[in-house]
Amino acid sequence: MTLIIVCLLVAHFFAFNVGASGSAATMGIAYGTGVVKKKRIALLLSGAGCMLGALWGGEVVETIGKGLISSDLLTIQAAAIILFVSAVTLCFTNIIGIPLSTSEVTVGAIVGVSISLQQLYLRNLLEILSFWIIIPAAAFITTFIFGILLKHYKSKYRFLPSKRMTKILSILLVLTGFLEAFAAGMNNVANAIGPLVGADVLSMNAGLLTGGLFMALGSVFLGGRVLETNGKKISYLSLSDGVVISGTSGILVLGASIIGIPIPMTQVTTSAIVGTGAVKDWKGIWENKVIHQIVKVWIASPMISLVIAFCLTEVLLQSNFYTVVIIASGIVATLILTNFGRGAIVNKSKHHTLKEEF
Incomplete structure (x- = not known):
């Protein structure tokens, strides 16, 4: 009973950090462009979208809970290891302000446990990994092409936005940012509650509700630094850029969520931002130190969570020192x-x- 309580606490602490890392980044563009001037308002909008999206995240929960490891092996002890490793890794990156994918650390931890227990659904893992490459690449290419078209249109017709157009774009930016937050909640809630649902500790409906609530709270109270990083430290963005980025990211992640693929939300959003920035300064965007730091964390974090989860499983469950x-x-x-x-x-x-x- 004590272990179950601890797992529930860790899962919701993890959900809190998921909200800070993933959903807070979704309103970064609206905040960075000045449409939403107050940080607290941006975080509240992000949290609300995330909470609503989480209620529709059942397909991804199934994948996280049962798609990579057999439900027979996903005991409460194994779920505790997965959640502990994922939560600690994510909490660290939130403190330093780097937008990390919760899907990466969670899947990495599940794979670490699965390798130790010598049963991993490799085909499902490869499918997920392929989407981790395809979706961010699609976000980059889409925003890059849109950026070139917009740049050509503005230069050819000497486009100067009117007050009415600016207002319309501002509204669209907030709406697409909310869509992105909805998609983040729909996809990322599984990372926090999926292991417990798979271990039959928590029901699907209860997990989606409480997980979504804690994600929203995390976005509001711990998402400030990630909001600053995505909104103001990667590339200067116009209103039209923001609409394209948020709309592209939201639609891509929403599509992945419907088919049950846990997707790196922050990778998709950041890739979309880089695609837009590359139109303005192709060389400069790749020299941005923030981009280099984010890429290093993306590569290292799933490997770190994998190794730690493997080692803990070997010691605590397999008694293999x-x-x-x-x-x-x-x-x-x-x-x-x-x-x-x-x-x-x-x-x-x-x-x-x-x-x-x-």
Whole structure:
């Protein structure tokens, strides 16, 4: 009973962080363009959209709960490991303000547990991974093409937006941002409650309701930094850019949710922003340090959650300490060699400098 209570607490703490990371990013464009001037209002709109979308997230919950690992192996202990690893990883990235995909850390943790228990639905995993590449790429290409067309139209006809047009675009931007938040809730609520539904600890309806509520709360109270990152630190966006980005991201993630694919929402949104920014400054957008940092976190986070979940499962469920010792030794050795290599490069650089001065 105690473990069930702990799992419920961790799951909803995770949902809180899911809201901060995913749904808060959905209103970043409206906030960044100044349509929604107050951060708190943007976060409230994001939370409301997320809460409504979560109520329709059943298909993705099925995939997370039963699509990657057998329900016979997804015990309450295994679910606890998945939720703990996912929540801690996501909480860390929220603190540093990086928009991380909750789907990545959750799927990574499930795969880690599945590998340890020696049963993984590999075909389903490969299908999910393919969508992780296709959907963000589609978002980038779509917004890039729209950006080129808009740029051509504005330059050819010397388009100057009227007050009426500006008002219409502002309304559309808020609506498409709300759509994006709805899609985020629909897709991401599964990451928090899916393992417990799969382990028959929580019913689907109760999980969708409480998970959605905590996601909304997370968006409101912890989403500020992610909102700033997506809205103001990646690329300057016009109103028309924002409508295209939010509309594209919302529709793509909504489609993935309907067929039950857990999709990296923040990757889709950020890829769409980069696609628009590339039209204005192709070289500069790729040199943006924020983009580099986000990509590094995207690549590293699922691998980190996979390794940690695997190690915890080996120790707590399989009582196999030897594998964990080997993995830990390999990680320590890699870190030592990496630092040694950096030191050698620095020393070599200093040697050349002294030689030149002499």
